[in-house]
Amino acid sequence: MPVALSSDIPPATVIPLQTPSGPMALWRSASGRLSMSADRCPHRGMRLSHGFVRGEALSCIYHGWSYSQDGHCLRIPAHPDLEPPAAIRVATATVCETGGVVWLALAQTESQPPRFSHHTPLRSLAFAAAPTAILVALNGRASADGSMQGELAGLSVILLCAPQPDGTSMVHVLAPSDATLEERLAISSATEALRRTAETALATEAAA
Amino acid sequence: MTTGAMRDEWYPVGLRSKVDAGGQQTMLMGEQIRLRETPGGAVAVETADGRALPVVVGHGHVWTSLGQPTRPLFAIPEADQPGRRLVEVGVVRVRCSPLRAVENFLDIAHFPFVHTDILGAEPHTEVERYEVEIREKEDEVWATKVRFYQPQAAKSASGGITTDYMYRVPAPTCSVLYKTCPARPGEWDVITLFVQPLTEELCDVWPWMALYDDVTPMTDLIHFQQMIFLQDRSILENQIPRRLPLDPGMEIPTRADLTSVAYRRWLKRHNYTYGAQLVAQ
Ligand code: FES
Ligand SMILES: [Fe+2]
Numbered sequence: 001m002p003v004a005l006s007s008d009i010p011p012a013t014v015i016p017l018q019t020p021s022g023p024m025a026l027w028r029s030a031s032g033r034l035s036m037s038a039d040r041c042p043h044r045g046m047r048l049s050h051g052f053v054r055g056e057a058l059s060c061i062y063h064g065w066s067y068s069q070d071g072h073c074l075r076i077p078a079h080p081d082l083e084p085p086a087a088i089r090v091a092t093a094t095v096c097e098t099g100g101v102v103w104l105a106l107a108q109t110e111s112q113p114p115r116f117s118h119h120t121p122l123r124s125l126a127f128a129a130a131p132t133a134i135l136v137a138l139n140g141r142a143s144a145d146g147s148m149q150g151e152l153a154g155l156s157v158i159l160l161c162a163p164q165p166d167g168t169s170m171v172h173v174l175a176p177s178d179a180t181l182e183e184r185l186a187i188s189s190a191t192e193a194l195r196r197t198a199e200t201a202l203a204t205e206a207a208a
Numbered sequence: 209m210t211t212g213a214m215r216d217e218w219y220p221v222g223l224r225s226k227v228d229a230g231g232q233q234t235m236l237m238g239e240q241i242r243l244r245e246t247p248g249g250a251v252a253v254e255t256a257d258g259r260a261l262p263v264v265v266g267h268g269h270v271w272t273s274l275g276q277p278t279r280p281l282f283a284i285p286e287a288d289q290p291g292r293r294l295v296e297v298g299v300v301r302v303r304c305s306p307l308r309a310v311e312n313f314l315d316i317a318h319f320p321f322v323h324t325d326i327l328g329a330e331p332h333t334e335v336e337r338y339e340v341e342i343r344e345k346e347d348e349v350w351a352t353k354v355r356f357y358q359p360q361a362a363k364s365a366s367g368g369i370t371t372d373y374m375y376r377v378p379a380p381t382c383s384v385l386y387k388t389c390p391a392r393p394g395e396w397d398v399i400t401l402f403v404q405p406l407t408e409e410l411c412d413v414w415p416w417m418a419l420y421d422d423v424t425p426m427t428d429l430i431h432f433q434q435m436i437f438l439q440d441r442s443i444l445e446n447q448i449p450r451r452l453p454l455d456p457g458m459e460i461p462t463r464a465d466l467t468s469v470a471y472r473r474w475l476k477r478h479n480y481t482y483g484a485q486l487v488a489q
Contacts, residue, residue: 023448042460045447062443063317063464064333077333078317078464088460 016049282378305483457488
């Protein structure tokens with residue numbers, strides 16, 4: 001499933017994400033490698049998304065324990081001479097990046113995330129609506145890969161919707177790669193209008 | 209949720225200096241309570257349905273209990289020594305278990321990362337071996353011979369020093385810290401953390417201090433301590449699970465965590481479980 005846009009996560013940063021497997025921390029090392037781990041430090045439960053990236057490791061903000069991309073604890077600052085036991089590790093998940101979108105592999109899967117040859121990421125927005133309501137509001141088509149195609153501001157767009165545990169959706173908008181700045185701005189405001197429609201439809205449905 | 213054995217303990221519910229005849233409302237373990245000064249100058253505390261609760265005034269605060277405390281409020285003899293300044297820091301509300309708040313106070317390994325350049329700084333991150341015991345006679349948790357390098361240990365300290373500490377847990381939601389006194393070598397500054405459990409996942413923290421420091425303005429002392437606790441709050445509100453696991457469960461303690469391990473063991477032994485996570489998650 002799509003979880004973020006590559007541009008949301010520059011080198012040496014970490015962000016929190018809600019996923020079907022629970023709260024996760026998505027981070028990019030200084031050299032640009034992307035990893036995802038559970039958002040919970042095995043030491044004393046601090047959220048790792050509040051931590052910091054140094055070099056190729058993610059460190060917890062509470063006591064500074066640091067973790068490699070495969071989740072192993074590399075260093076315990078309180079005991080600098082101790083080699084952390086291999087048993088200390090944080091759960092990880094598989095992520096990959098294509099065309100400016102970050103994908104989380106939900107299960108052991110061989111399949112590659114979809115590639116969109118004519119579209120590039122524009123922006124991400126949170127919708128207080130489920131993907132089905134968004135599809136209706138867009139009046140678009142859903143593909144087997146989970147993406148939605150439709151038109152906004154008269155231009156062809158692709159929406160990638162990541163349902164959140166609280167019933168809302170994170171929507172990543174892809175615009176035609178050759179769109180001009182003006183067209184991109186138009187799609188951007190049309191997306192906000194789409195959000196209002198999808199959220200109102202939901203409210204009307206709830207009231208009925 | 210039942211309040212368990214913690215019901216019969218004393219809890220801070222306000223600064224004595226702030227209670228007047230007009231009274232004030234607060235909460236203790238999920239129950240609304242009301243504090244007011246009586247015409248005779250004493251303090252009365254009662255529940256919403258008018259039940260009078262036991263009251264004691266000590267260490268700058270008003271203490272009460274929903275149950276029947278079997279022992280007096282713990283003493284802090286050092287705080288009574290002449291020449292100390294008593295600092296009422298006030299209150300910090302934290303969305304966390306009251307037990308998590310105490311455990312964090314007992315922890316030194318976080319200083320370089322949470323109180324960067326104040327109570328600790330890299331690369332001085334090592335926690336040397338220290339001693340921890342549960343003193344049976346007093347029924348208290350004690351950690352002694354704790355040493356840590358600090359860039360600015362107190363408002364009155366200029367430059368880095370290795371600071372000695374002792375920690376004491378005399379009640380399930382209270383801790384007293386004794387710390388090298390920069391202004392008077394050989395004496396200990398007293399810094400306390402009194403925690404009022406509002407619910408199992410919400411607390412009011414009342415730091416209080418008894419210091420040898422005649423120089424620093426009172427507002428600076430208060431601001432220094434408030435800043436420290438606001439830094440701690442950003443941690444405490446983001447730990448999973450919210451309640452304190454009494455068994456390690458999914459957590460991994462190391463030698464630096466011995467005080468925390470003893471504190472959890474002591475809580476468990478007494479059935480002090482308000483704010484505790486009983487099933488590992
Ligand atoms: S909780 Fe993460 S290092 Fe201690
Ligand atoms: Fe702290």
